[in-house]
Amino acid sequence: MIDAIEYNTEREHLIIPEYGRHLQKMINFAKTQEDKEERNKLAKAIISVMGNMQPHLRDVPDFQHKLWDQLFIMSNFELDVDSPYGMPSEEALNERPETLPYPQNFPKYRFYGNNIKTMIDVANTWEEGELKEALVFTIANHMKKCFLNWNKDTVEDSVIYNHLYELSDGKINLKNTEEELTDATRLLQNSNKKKYTTTSSNSKKAYAKKSHTNNSNRGKKRY
Numbered sequence: 001m002i003d004a005i006e007y008n009t010e011r012e013h014l015i016i017p018e019y020g021r022h023l024q025k026m027i028n029f030a031k032t033q034e035d036k037e038e039r040n041k042l043a044k045a046i047i048s049v050m051g052n053m054q055p056h057l058r059d060v061p062d063f064q065h066k067l068w069d070q071l072f073i074m075s076n077f078e079l080d081v082d083s084p085y086g087m088p089s090e091e092a093l094n095e096r097p098e099t100l101p102y103p104q105n106f107p108k109y110r111f112y113g114n115n116i117k118t119m120i121d122v123a124n125t126w127e128e129g130e131l132k133e134a135l136v137f138t139i140a141n142h143m144k145k146c147f148l149n150w151n152k153d154t155v156e157d158s159v160i161y162n163h164l165y166e167l168s169d170g171k172i173n174l175k176n177t178e179e180e181l182t183d184a185t186r187l188l189q190n191s192n193k194k195k196y197t198t199t200s201s202n203s204k205k206a207y208a209k210k211s212h213t214n215n216s217n218r219g220k221k222r223y
Helices: 015-033 037-053 061-074 090-094 112-123 130-150 157-167 184-218
Strands: none
Touching: 015 037, 015 061, 037 061, 090 184, 112 130, 130 157, 130 184
């Protein structure tokens, strides 16, 4: 009896394992039928079984096309049946997709991040006025906060202005401005306060959930 046990490692390799071994056996049986009409009936029955595994998608036309393609794939493209979508090409399915272009950004000052450069480019497109001036100083303050997150020591506003001038290709010049950026201590306090608020909020939610669980179990009998 033990010698008759059949292990999965000794069985036929499943091309698409999620459909199971029985469905693979059905496809193998359909391949052995000599009558094409009988093969077509079996193929439609197999497609119906495959669709029942995902009933919310079985009536979608694109999903039906996918099922027929998977049927041919599991048959190693050896099942001669009439598909409403035609038999897919084995070469086309095995063809490697083209490499997607990935933007390569190597900013000089990485601690500012790539979004800062995008914000500066947008600011350069704005017309001169109060709105652009407010945006520029907002960007400068954010740059200062990013700098302080990277280097906890204090930083002079002139350093930020020089970096902003460089990153904007000389189009934004705050070197001669008399307005000062937000104090470094205040920026760090706001950053730490935000982290503390998030942590405290999560802790309160966890405590409330635990208290609710304890209260809900308080009146239950224990055996």
